[in-house]
Amino acid sequence: MTPSSTVLHPTLAYHLANTLGWSRLRPLQTASLGPVEDGSDALLVAPTAGGKTEAVVFPLLSAMEKEEWNGLSVIYVCPLKALLNNLLPRLRSYAGWLGRRVEIWHGDVPGSRRQAILRDPPDILLTTPESLESMLISRSVDHRRLLGDLHAVVVDEAHAFAKDDRGWHLLSVLERLTHLAGRPLQRIGLSATVGNPEDVLTWLQGSNAGIRPARVITPDETIEAASADVELDYVGSLPNAARVIAWFQSEKRLVFCDSRRMVEELGELLRGHGVTTFLSHASLSADERRRAEEAFAEAQDCVIVSTSTLELGIDVGDLDRVIQMNAPWSVASFLQRLGRTGRRTGTRRTCLVLALTHDDLLTCAGLLLLWGTGFVEPAQPPPSPRHIIAQQLLALTMQEGRVDDTGWPDWWNGYPLFERREAQPILDHLVGDGFLEKDGPWLHIGPKAEERFGRRHFMELVAVFTAPPEFTVLHGSKEIGRTDPTLLTSSVAGPRLLLLAGRTWQVDWIDWRRRRCFVDPLEGTGGEARWASTGSFGLSFALTRAMRDVVLGATPPVRLTHRAIDVLAKVRAENASTVHSVGTVVTRVDDDLIWWTWAGYRANATLKATLGSLVDPVHRVNDFNIRLRNDLTWPDWHRARRDLRSRDPLPPDIDDRALNGLKFSAALPRALAVDTLSMRLADYAGAREALTEPSHLTTAT
Known part of the structure; x- marks a missing residue:
């Protein structure tokens, strides 16, 4: 081992050299040794297969020995149970070199195993945020005995948590763990490439921010567009896609689809071509997914078709090629998927992108154009997680049995989300509406919470999202x-x-x-697959503008097949009247007046609210345009835009039905629930940019 490894515990250094046969550590692992072992909060950023797990576990194990930590010292949190299952054998091996133990706790772990963990806690526990919450609200868990020896928390796939409400839930739970441990906990995040790593680290620190030392640690090695082999093809239909995928015989292929339905339909088509095919998506049973992933990892000349469930770091063995059906929602997601290949020494990261329709081809080209510039979206936590505050107040009351009406903020250690001025109106609503009951200075769970969120140990309180019934x-x-x-x-x-x-x-x-x-x-075909859409906020401003650049002639830095080149020329011709090299376009076609913003769904929703009576009231928000009143004159349009530039854009309107997807919205005052969703739907910066750009009028025949 190199001299930089000498800060590791000698037993670890010995096994790295002699058991694993490592001659040196990777750059990220070397860079993380000092900060992690010294107790700094950190965000370790590297592509998939960049050695992040070892970069955090080895120095933590060294600190564990050096500082003589006993009991449950480290909690390792993952967003998926499958990730935990995948990590367990490796981490048990590493910890075992030092006589330390690693256990796992999630919904599939038998009760007998959990009871054994409670009787004799391990040194490291692998778990999910929901399982942590379940432990805290369980009356069979002695929280203070189990968690009182905690020193550090590792958050794997931190970028995935930071982008949605599971991240807010996780941070809130970590603050409660900190309170139980009676000491600030070292927080270490592992992340794929993100556009704002410093912001993600500050977010992850929670109440530690500004108090504890913190570092973003990233290796010198990066994935550049030039180092990857990416090809874009237009196939026109799913059966054609299956024929193209089947053509790559003797290769191990991972195919990503944007829906469970497409996974099922493509899987059936590939099997019809005689391809050994496995499937993975969230609506398959855990056993079914595990069997598929294990069989795929051991096989060759085969395909696994997956939704984003395999985007994260689950090990499915060496891959020859990633195939992406249409475009993922973000460059960050594409980087994750691309990073599943090229793990063998001397191989390149290889991806084939297949577009099914003209619109899909344009989206793919726009995303690959963004990727080629080195752009990566910032991981931005959803604003105003007031429903998480409501959930946490209920969960804490369930955990403790009763909560002091004046002392509850202490459980979150001064974290701004739970400052009294922010959380008190929500607490008042919970009491006033019967979710909580007040008895002197104490708060108790009320009958409405039991009625609304379920009687079985209040398990509904551990899940942040509302899932459609299946x-x-x-x-x-x-x-x-x-x-x-x-x-x-x-x-x-x-x-x-x-x-x-x-x-x-x-x-x-x-x-x-x-x-x-x-x-x-049943032998043969003819079955139908269907699942309810979880909904989305459409394309981003950055991606939609990149698509506009493609229409204007920009070409992504990838190989394009002859089919893709021909169809892309047609796509440009189809959209030529909607774009301008400087500013936006308004088209008058028959009796319609359309403003082509190319601003993305959220910016267009903000613009629709801001424009008010200038918009056709029945216009449905989309990514590309807004239908204006057809009696609007060109001078009136210019005057209106000039006036609006000096004002702040208005928040988007919220349909009452949208509140159903915001879990625990029933535990919020309606005005706060509506305001929360409105803030999440808004893109004020994109709306301002579209309003300030020059506008050009064209008349189509």
């Missing part, structure tokens, strides 16, 4: 996965057929009360 699909006693209930209620001629796990099943009978559907396998 039916469990079983063949005998074996769970295959879950499906949308509309597939079981829609009118069909003949037998009802489902497509799940890449094959067709015939429905035998349905247990409506228990939401179970029993099926039998």
Whole structure:
């Protein structure tokens, strides 16, 4: 080992050289040794397979020995149970060199194993945020005994947490762990490339920010566009895509799709071509996914088709090629997926992007253009997580049995989210609406919380998102996965057929009360796959503007097939009247007046609210344009835009139905729930930029 490894515990250094056969540490691992072992908060940033796990675990194990930590000292948090399962054997091996223990705790771990952990806590515990919350609200867990020896928390895939409400939930739980431990906890995040690593680290620190030393640690090695082999092709349909994917014989291929339905349909098509195919998505049973991932890791000349479930660092072995169906939502996501290849020495990261429609080709080209510039989206936590404040107040009360009406902010250690002026109106609403009850100076869980969030140990309180109801699909006693209930209620001629796990099943009978559907396998095809959409805020301002640049002639720095070149020329011609090299375009076509902003969904939703009566009131927000009143004159349009430039854009309007997707919104005053969603939908910067650009009028025939 190199001299830089000498700060490691001697036993670790010995095993790295003799058990693993390492001659040196990777740059990230070398750079992280001192800061992590010295107790600094840190964000370790590297591409997939960049050695982040070892970069944090080795110095923590050294600190554990040097400082003689005992009991449960380190909690390692992942967003997915599959990631935890994948990490467990490796971390057990590393810790075992020092006589230390690693255990795992999540929803699939048997109760007997959990009881053994409570009796004799390990040194390192692998878990999810929801399982941490479950421990805290469980009356069978002695929180102070289990968690009183904590020193450090590792947050794997920190960028994924930072982008949604699970991150706010995790930070809130970490503050409660800090309170129980009675000491500031070292916080270390592991992240793929993000556009704002310093901001992500400050966010992750929570109440540590500005108090404890903190460092972003990133290696010198980077993935540049020039170092990857990326090709863009236009295939026009899913059957054509299957033929292209099947053509890469003798290769191990990982195919990413943007929906569970596409995963199922493509999987069935590939098997029809005789390709050994495995599937992975969130509505397949855990056993089904695990079998597929293990079989794929051991096989060659095969394909695994997946949603984003395999985007994170689950090890599926060496890959020859990643194939991306259409474009992912972000450059950051594309980098994650691209990083699944090129792990073998002397190989390049290789990705084939297949576009199904003209619109898809334009989106793919725009995303690859952004990627080629080195752009990576900042990881931005959703603003105003007031519903998480409500959830945490309820969960803390459940955890402690009763909470002091004046002392509850202490549990979050001065973290601004739970300062009294921010959280008190939410607490007052919880008391006034019966979610909490007040008895003298004490707060207790109220009847409305039990009625609204469930009686079974209040387990609804541990999950931040509201999931649409699904039916469990079983063949005998074996769970295959879950499906949308509309597939079981829609009118069909003949037998009802489902497509799940890449094959067709015939429905035998349905247990409506228990939401179970029993099926039998059927040879052949014809099954249907369907799941409710989780919804999204559409394309970003940056991506939509990159697509506009492509229409104007920019070409991404990747190889384009002849088909892609030909269709891209047609796409440019189709959209030529909607773009201008300087500013935006307003087109008058027949009786429609359309403002082509190319600003993305959130900016256009903000613009629609800001323009008010200038917009056709029934216009549905989209990524590219806004339909104006058709009696609007050109001088009136210019005057209105000039006036609006001097004002702040208005927040988007919120449909009451949208509140249903904001879990715990029922525990908020309605005005706060609406304001929370409105702030999350808004893109004020994009709206301002579109308003300030020159506007050009064209008349189409």
